[in-house]
Amino acid sequence: MLVALESSKDAAITSQVFALHTLLHVQRGNLVHCRFLETMNKVFDCHNNASGTSLLAKGYSGNPSRSVLASWYTLLSEKRVWRLAFLKSLIKSFSLDPHVDVIDRKTICFQQYLAEALLTLELKTEEEAMVLIDSLNCSVGQSAYQTLQLLDGDPWKDILGSNPRQDEGENNGSESRCLRSGFNSSIVLGIAFLLRDLLKQAYSISDQKLSKFAAGMDKATTGKASREKLVSRSLGVKELVERFVVELPQKVPGLDERLDESERLQKQTEAFGDLVRYDSEVVQNDASMDAIGDEEERSFSVDENGMDEDVEGM
Numbered sequence: 001m002l003v004a005l006e007s008s009k010d011a012a013i014t015s016q017v018f019a020l021h022t023l024l025h026v027q028r029g030n031l032v033h034c035r036f037l038e039t040m041n042k043v044f045d046c047h048n049n050a051s052g053t054s055l056l057a058k059g060y061s062g063n064p065s066r067s068v069l070a071s072w073y074t075l076l077s078e079k080r081v082w083r084l085a086f087l088k089s090l091i092k093s094f095s096l097d098p099h100v101d102v103i104d105r106k107t108i109c110f111q112q113y114l115a116e117a118l119l120t121l122e123l124k125t126e127e128e129a130m131v132l133i134d135s136l137n138c139s140v141g142q143s144a145y146q147t148l149q150l151l152d153g154d155p156w157k158d159i160l161g162s163n164p165r166q167d168e169g170e171n172n173g174s175e176s177r178c179l180r181s182g183f184n185s186s187i188v189l190g191i192a193f194l195l196r197d198l199l200k201q202a203y204s205i206s207d208q209k210l211s212k213f214a215a216g217m218d219k220a221t222t223g224k225a226s227r228e229k230l231v232s233r234s235l236g237v238k239e240l241v242e243r244f245v246v247e248l249p250q251k252v253p254g255l256d257e258r259l260d261e262s263e264r265l266q267k268q269t270e271a272f273g274d275l276v277r278y279d280s281e282v283v284q285n286d287a288s289m290d291a292i293g294d295e296e297e298r299s300f301s302v303d304e305n306g307m308d309e310d311v312e313g314m
Contacts, residue, residue, distance in 0.1 A: 036089040040117075043068065044110050056109050059116025065237050067120040077124055084131055090114060091135035094192040096143045098150055098185040099178060108255075111188045112248075115195040119202075119244055120237050126229040129203040130213045136196040137214070140189055144276045147189060150182030151269045183254065183265060186272035190252035193275050198243060202235045251275065 047057035047068070060067050067073070076082040094111065096103060123129050199205070233240070249256055254268030 036086050037093055040090060040114060041110065044113050047113075048109075057113060059113045059118070060120040060237075060241065065120050065241050067117045067122070069117045069121050073121055080127075083124070083128055087118075087128060087132050088135050090118065091132065091139055094136065094143075094188060095139040096147075096185045096188060098143075098147050098182040101181070101185075103181045103184040103188065105184075108184055108187050108191075111191055112255075115191050116241075116244065119195055119198060119240055122233070122237075123203070123231060126203070126205075126231045129199065129205055129231055130210060133196055133199050133203075133205055133210060134214050136192055136199075137210075140192050140196070140279075143185065144189055144279075147182050147185040148273060148276050150179060151186060151272065183268060186268060187252055187254045190254070190268075190272055190275060191248070193279070194244065194247055194251050198235075198240060198247075202233045202240055203231055204234050 044057065050057075059069075073083070073086070076086050093114065118132065123132070200207075200210075235243075251271060252268070253259070253271050254264055256264065259267065
């Protein structure tokens with residue numbers, strides 16, 4: 001509730017709430033700064049309920065735009081471990097399993113709200129920017145191909161021609177729900193793709209620098225330099241928000257509910273397929289996972305033949 005009220009349009013309320021939040025931060029910091037994702041979900045619910053309209057809450061407010069996380073993050077900035085735990089925890093919400101997770105309209109709305117909040121959040125150091133982007137790569141890489149496999153081919157033909165009420169009582173009911181979940185997953189991941197790309201541009205993070213960071217190369221020097229190096233955005237918040245608004249329907253056409261259902265499904269499936277197949281980070285992540293799988297298979301084979309007793313701990 002405190003975090004939600006800190007982005008109030010009433011300056012007096014904002015000031016009083018932030019003073020209370022600061023007091024709790026000073027007296028009970030370790031208790032207050034936890035369960036970040038759960039808190040963020042509550043903030044989203046508060047903002048949606050307070051809007052009182054059909055329009056969904058935005059992850060930023062004011063003019064110029066300011067992230068709904070800004071005040072909270074100011075308090076977290078006191079400790080590096082809090083900041084990084086906060087960013088990693090929120091990004092984990094983009095890691096989805098369309099076969100298991102319930103991915104509905106509310107999930108999509110929350111992830112868009114979170115993306116807007118993170119995009120407009122002013123990070124302090126280069127390390128924070130790279131942790132945020134690298135965490136997005138990991139989340140996207142783990143879920144993208146799994147989602148794409150569900151949507152490959154022409155899976156919508158039978159689903160679109162069926163009666164939704166009949167689906168629930170027939171064998172293809174679970175298949176229909178799985179496909180819908182895969183479709184919604186592709187929307188969430190498309191939002192993550194756009195957020196990551198805009199963050200890379202905003203903080204001038206090259207793929208080469210990110211690869212070195214992700215691999216932990218030269219941690220003693222590069223890691224320390226990233227932790228200490230202050231960072232500023234090369235793109236202003238206004239431009240970032242404008243680009244997000246313009247590019248989102250282009251990269252994620254499934255969000256456009258004005259389209260005919262079949263056209264919306266088709267356009268989203270094609271757009272997501274292009275995003276995944278031509279994204280270097282996802283391809284690299286998939287190749288790395290294949291290499292790990294091959295290595296584990298070889299290790300298992302060696303262990304089966306009794307040639308390496310130590311491999312059991314891998």
